[in-house]
Amino acid sequence: MKFSRSQIIQNSIAISLVVGVFVFLYATSAPRELYLTAGLVVAVLLLILLANRALTISLDRKLPWLTHGNKRFYSQLSIGVLVSLIIINLSYFLFKITLTEDPPVGSQIATINALSILILLPIISINFGIQFLKRWKNAQLASEEFQKESIKAELNALKNHLDPHFLFNNLNILSSLISKDQKQSQAYLEKFAEVYRIILQSSSEELVELKQELSFVSAYMYLLEIRFEDTIQLSMAIDKKDEALYLPPLTLQMLIENAIKHNTVSELRPLKIHVESQNGYISIKNNLQEKKVELPNSGQTGLENIKRRYSYFTTKPVEVIKNPNSFIVRVPLINISEI
Known part of the structure; x- marks a missing residue:
């Protein structure tokens, strides 16, 4: 998997923060529970990051931003939050079962979900905004490049057909047909005009x-x-x-x-x-x-x-x-x- 420069920077910052947290815990002689808690938080964040990245890749193919903007936003927002909440709830459940003697309480689960939604919604929305702007910029550049290629192709086509040799050959043939077969010369002239008409029309079409x-x-x-x-x-x-x-x-x-x-x-x-x-x-x-x-x-x-x-x-x-x-x-x- 290839990463862009921005992704490398983001991953580097995340790794630095994780390392910093564990260095801080070690320096302050934190108890074993804090290490386990920090490790669980890091694992949950990584799972959420990987799940949302996989979701982004999948939706890029099925619902591109530029053609399905609104549908893509609401689909990825709802699915992203839902997947993230599932990961958080499963992780919390496993944490309570394996590391504590207290079973999960309904009020605790409700509080965790409410806080998670309040945190996830703005973060995921900002991420979507960045994604959309990036793809819109790339699409603009691609559109400009396409227009240049189209204009170049059209000019080449016009150049080939307006080439003096091409015109001379066709006019020479038309001249000879007029003296031999007026019916065929008329058909030839109509096809000759149709070729140029279509070439000129195509200049405005992609x-x-x-x-x-x-x-x-x-x-x-x-x-x-x-x-x-x-x-x-x-x-x-x-x-x-x-x-x-x-x-x-x-x-x-x-x-x-x-x-x-x-x-x-x-x-x-x-x-x-x-x-x-x-x-x-x-x-x-x-x-x-x-x-x-x-x-x-x-x-x-x-x-x-x-x-x-x-x-x-x-x-x-x-x-x-x-x-x-x-x-x-x-x-x-x-x-x-x-x-």
């Missing part, structure tokens, strides 16, 4: 439905299929129920673009891209035929960007699988009700 992303991919692939003819082949196997799930915008397009960028494409060796959703993931698979000449800035920056963007919404990993004959990227689909 997540989009898979259905919307697939619509964009369809328009984007139409442009590529006209340009590359039969040398790029796209197939899809999407479960209908997955279309209502979410993912960061342009994720599939970036992965398809990476596949085209890093693999040779020819009539003899067409690039086959298969998109499939299964078990809460969507996978993009292509046959591996890597280009021999390494492209400038051709590192896995796109994949790293996608991984960082996903890390803000889910703990599920982005999986990259490279085989001798294929390259597969699996990205999780996000259920926004679970965020």
Whole structure:
């Protein structure tokens, strides 16, 4: 278990106080009963500390502060006080049974519980306040970092699609289609406009439905299929129920673009891209035929960007699988009700 700097400081202070108590008792030649009492108090405090820490870890997973603030506060406060009181009562009962000849008296138990509640409520409440502020601060920092990553991804996407070569190629194709097939040129122009419209719309969105992303991919692939003819082949196997799930915008397009960028494409060796959703993931698979000449800035920056963007919404990993004959990227689909 890793401890933060604040936890190390708190633990050090607690240990110092415990040692100080026993040193004081030893220096004043305190009787055996005081040592036993002090030892019992220390044991009870440690048990309460460990129990509440375990409760905090459990509720961090089930009821995060930032999404279930009120419910988390009252749940942890009530459960924390209840668990602490159980530990105090059991310890007091064992103390009375084993170290004294007097059985526990109802008035004594009531007094101990009343005092414990008066002490525990403010201490636990202050601790909750510290926890909430700490997590709120971390969430703010994470949100700012996510916004930077999103803006960076959007700018990269816009840069790629507004690249002069991309525009020139598409306009050149459109020009040739106009003279050959006006119906197809009209369809090409509509898809061309749709690609740019969706790219501009996505700049204000953190997540989009898979259905919307697939619509964009369809328009984007139409442009590529006209340009590359039969040398790029796209197939899809999407479960209908997955279309209502979410993912960061342009994720599939970036992965398809990476596949085209890093693999040779020819009539003899067409690039086959298969998109499939299964078990809460969507996978993009292509046959591996890597280009021999390494492209400038051709590192896995796109994949790293996608991984960082996903890390803000889910703990599920982005999986990259490279085989001798294929390259597969699996990205999780996000259920926004679970965020």
